[in-house]
Amino acid sequence: MSKPLKYLIIIISxxxxxxxxxxxxxxQKIIDALGGILIGASLLGVxxxxxxxxxxxx
Numbered sequence: 783m784s785k786p787l788k789y790l791i792i793i794i795s796x797x798x799x800x801x802x803x804x805x806x807x808x809x810q811k812i813i814d815a816l817g818g819i820l821i822g823a824s825l826l827g828v829x830x831x832x833x834x835x836x837x838x839x840x
Contacts, residue, residue, distance in 0.1 A: 783832065788829060791825050791828075791829060792825075792826070792829065794822075794825060795821070795822040795823070795824075795825035795826045796822065797822075798818045798819070798821050798822035798825070799818065799819055799822035799823070801818060802815040802816070802817075802818030802819045802822070803815070803819075805818070
């Protein structure tokens with residue numbers, strides 16, 4: 783995966799998490815905003831595990 787694509791995924795995941803917390807702050811139910819947090823955490827997890835598997839192969 784190229785570096786610009788990794789940076790784009792990081793930006794999207796952080797934005798998703800931040801907007802979810804903002805929605806909770808504005809009064810939205812936690813269960814409704816949990817989807818954004820889950821998506822952001824999943825995207826960051828994919829990058830982490832890809833980086834881990836690349837280090838393991840080398």
